[in-house]
Amino acid sequence: MNLSLNWLREYVDIPKKIKAEELGQSLTMHTVEVEEIRSEAEKFKDIVVGKIIEVKKHPNADRLQIALVDIGEEKLSIVCGAPNIAPGQKIPVALVGAVLPNGLEIKKAEVRGEVSKGMLCAPDEIGLGDDHSGILILDKNAKVAKPLAEHFKMEDTIIEVDNKSLSNRPDLWGHIGMAREISAIHGLKFKDYSYDLEKDSCKSDCEKLNIKVEDHKDCPRYMAVSMKGIKIADSPKWIQERLLAVGMRPINNIVDITNYVMLETGQPMHAFDKNLVDKIIVRKAKKGEEMKTLDGENRKLEENTIVIADSAKPLAIAGVMGGEDSEISSETKEIIFESANFDFVSVRKTSNKLSLRTESSARFEKGLDPNLCEKGLARAIDLVKQIIPEAEVSSDLVDHKKFELNLGPIEIELDWFEQILGIAIPTKKIINTLNNLGFSTEEKEDKIKVAIPTWRATKDVSIKEDIAEEIARIYGYDNIPGSMPKLEMSAPIQNTELKLLRKIREALKGLAFAEVYNYSFVNEEQLKKMGIDSSDYIPLANPLSANQTLLRQKISTNLISNVVTNQARFDKFSIFEIGTVFLNHAGEINKDNRSEEKLPYQESRLGMLIAANKDKGIFREAKGAAEAMFRELNIDIAFCESSAQSNWSDKQAMADIYLSDGRGSSAGVLLGTISKLDPKIAKSMGIKKSVTVMEFFVNEILTTSNKQQDKLYKPAAKYPALLRDLAFVVNKKIAFSDILKMIYDHNDYIEEVELFDVYEGESIGADNKNLAFRVRYQADRTLTADEVDNIQKELLKKLSEQFEAQIRDY
Amino acid sequence: MIEKINNLKKEILDKLSEIKDSKALADLEVFYLGRKGEFTKILRDISNVVPEKRAAMGKAANQIKKEIQEKVNEFKMQFESKETQEGEEDITLPGVKFETGHLHPITQLQYEMEDLFTSMGFMTLSGPELESDYYNFEAINIPPYHPARDTQDTFYIDSKNKEGENDLVMRTHTSSVQVRAMQKHGAPLKAIVPGRVFRSEATDVRHEHTFYQVEGFVIDRDITFSHMKGILELVGKKLFGPETKIRMRPKYYPFVEPGSNGEYTCFLCHGKGCNLCKKTGWLEILGSGMIHPNVLRAGGIDPDEYQGYAFGFGLNRLAQLRYKTDDVRLFNSGDLKFIKQF
């Protein structure tokens, strides 16, 4: 919202010594955030009045002309596209170096071969409305070379306030409210607008307006009055200047007055052409009703939309926008002013549904004070009388109302302020602050009774904490010193999951993995390419883009997409992500504390991915990384045949990852999965690398890790171990894990089995692989070589029987 | 058998005398003495000898092996000393490259914050990212159609409750965990909640729909606004250096009263004003306030007995400031050109 300093001065005595910057700063520190302060003159820097001396055709462009312009010291040649220029005219000239309000910087330029030193400006280009039909032609008496700001007598300063910071303060949506705030901050005199509706009322031949409010829940207050003797014309200059200064386009005197009143008091107003309205009913829209709003749009109305209607049709969408049918026009002779209050929830709903945000709806949504209707109406009548002396009130004042405000008082123990703020503020100061803000107070022993002013009572202030804020912010948060509480010492409960995740991250960092973050969203197309059925994915109701419509159910999907991002730049890379996935069934977390309903199931997952140009060894490398990471967690894992894998997995290279029983087999706890990305699917996704992906269930790792005992020291064996190497050729299809299991199961003295070589090659047959193991035999006594050799001989026999292993002799 | 061993010894010693460099020596060592070497094979054969002779033979064989090994070692030392004298290291050559991993910059900042608050006795909590309208809004004093909902563009889940409303959201702030934490742990309570949050805002260089926050709250008897300022001052000094000051000014958040934002002295210009701080000398970093009694009540805590404060930091903002990144979208890009810089 834009505030005009001149306008504010009408309602608060601001001494000259308080500069606009200081005012902006104090508003920011005590009330609302000021975004920008700009002087009107600054807006027109390097724009001067010029006089056109001659106009000639541009030699190389039919639509362009070249104007020779006198700006006092020199004559400039300027290329111009507007058709309405002629010699003798006074026009605004933006000189080279000027920056227009729309951000355009004027530079010396060549336009189709002709030098142009500046720009002639249309009204919209210098922020004077939105007319772009031609160059702004100035008054004949305008003085050449005069800065445009001086020509327009622009001396105002604009303070722009962030609207978001006003969302809880319906009373600050007009200059009067801001003036009150400034008076409280600086201890200046506030001059509220005083009015007497009785004095303004109709004296003779008063008409009775036919107005009905169907439900006061929708419309707590509806005030209206008619005025006759209206002559529609442009507003006087001072009104136009005020409106333009704060960025509103002047239209005609009556419409301008409604806007002026809104910007001044905060009360949105509406004016109907009385001759186009037979009566007024505030009601809910009927099924199928439509109307054309002032912006020219035809709007279908929903049944619960509140409308202002006459006997036949809706005239306006309550609190949002008026309609064309009852619009003020040059023919208008008599008007009805509406100054009403509408249910903020309903206005908000309607404005959301229609995607129609207006100055009016923005104010009503905040919960305006129903008592503000009076001030708005009084000010509107007042202004009409000033501008159109023949105009007079022609009807009785209509005032339908039904509302309740909680005006308190709130009773507060005086020492409570120190208990909540941590600083003792003198009672006198507390009372002064509250009184300056319009709260009346009554001190009673060690308590204070605070009555809430009507303009703060809708939603803003209702409890003692609200009062504490009023005191603290005017006192200045900056003046409250920081301190440390005296608390009992206690060790915080540890979050074991976060602790585990930190350990995992550190381990993976050590293994040269890089951590990425991906969005929690995926899309149907992406899933389809991977052969994933998306029908069970949770959809967003309002996605931002077609790429992000569903909630991810795997970390892997987006992790795989990261390969596309990085494959051109890196030959080989390892990445991981820890994040949440969302499944379409009820989980364990309560939705609220009123029902037994649960939120959709969500859990934390760890995804790991290795991508490389060469396929060879990637799968085993990924396994190795997982093993190493789990070693850090003191968890031994086993890779087992995959039970249910994704469509995008390479069927030759996929496995489930379990907690190991210590001998390479599953102990029954599924921790995650591993698989190579199917080359065909990779290709369809534009992936040019061989990719192996793993995904782990963080909950399962956590449960397993919590059960895991600390690492125990093992003393060195008392008796020497015997080592034997073992090498044989088997068919590729025989799983290493089966062989390993057999070796371990073969004899209790077999303490450790290490695979130290895998060889595949023509020399041993294309379907075969050669495996070389080192076996460690250990017992609680000295084993003899014979003994061990016999055990190993038996083992070899078993291997050849069961797996058709061909023993390779050393 | 012994003879065989002796022959082999001779053969090895002969070859040794002809060797010129350490590479050839190593090859020879592997060929004869290695795990699959010729000499090792013979030693293994000894196990097949009749037991009576085995012990003596083993002893002899091992003796010979030891001799050979000693000889080899002698040569090795000669070569080594010669070779290092001959070619000195070019110490300017780059080191052999070791690949290292990287933690995401937001993770690093989050850990820094967690460590700081844990050291002051705060618990670290988490909560669901897909949250109910109730905990994300209502429970923290943002009823339906509250204007504050305007300031938070919300992703809704495409599912309707019995009343036909979308009542599930992607949480818009970590404040959604406040009431859950109060219900679970009661008062007194000291906790932080780091996590991912969502706003349905179109993305560009400065806007992201997915970003990261750290929420904190302290609830106890006699907790004041001044205490909140004290701890936030301390956080500022930890984040931006010991000279850092805090400036607080009113800001409206429905879940706190009084509500405040927090700005720290710009670490770049030390408060003088520069481009980073838009000439103000201050960097807006956090939101905070005294927890609204309605929020305490929703969490089952009696506001007449307890009071508390809450604050929230944007981790993306902190990361942007610290690392001088120029595009907020990089954090969720999965782009290693970015990640590998940290």
Ligand SMILES: [Zn+2]
């Ligand atoms: Zn700075």
